[in-house]
Amino acid sequence: MKFVATEDIAAPIDVVWARVSDLEGFEARARDRVTGLVRTPPGPAAQGSKWTGRAEVMGKTREVTVTAEALDAPNRLMAAAATDGMDVTIDVVLESLAPARTRLTVTTEAKAKTLTARLMLQSAKLARQAMAKRYKARVANFAARVEKAAG
Template sequence: MKFSSTEDIEAPIDAVFRAVSNFNTIERSALRRGARVQRVDRKTHPSTRIAWDVGFSFRGKKRDMLIELTEFDEPNRLLAQSLSGGLEGEVMVNLVALSKNRTRMLIDIDLKPKTLSARLMVQSMRLAKTKLTKRYHLKVAGFASGIEDRFKNGKLG
């Protein structure tokens, strides 16, 4: 099951990349939403592989997920892969400079069920695909708007 969204941001590609690769901010955001987030590596430079052990509730059940940053191509692309039970996922962020101060951000999520229970979960998500897609687009648009606002206020450099 795939979700895809594209947003144009009034900020240079380097500033947008700094925002989407600010893992400390993303970790804090997940913690505020009730997730348990723990880095499972001791790497200090983002170009090396970084991984997280994440716990959260989904549909009334506690879930555990391992997320690993597998590609870090500054300032163009990030790829994170995840595994939760029998569900594999990929989140790909591609950035394209449209001009000196305008960047196109494409965020794709691909979920692949590997077990029967994961297939059943994805099938139920397919039944609600329109609603989930709308929520996904709103979240990505809000994320892009936040990046734009932080850049305009001088908080991204």
């Protein structure tokens, strides 16, 4: 299952990149939803950093691992998550449209590796339209916050 959302932001690409690549900020917000969140290796978050913890996924508490796969400033961030037979990739691409305008494209794709995960994705596909609407709204909300902070 794949979701894509694109937003144009009235801010320079470097400003948007600073917010997109704020891994410590994302980690701090994740602590509200993920129990026992641990980052390895210790120190500043960077490409190759890995977070593990337990979170509610599809109504059940599951072990989750997220890895920062690529940090190509200021154009691309990619993260990979894994839980109970399912792999999820998050790909964030920034494109400079003008000195003070940036296009943000966020693509999230979930792939099942087990029958149980395939059944979970199949049930999620029944709510695909509502999930896509929420996904686009969250990306739009993030873009609005970045734009507001940029002034």
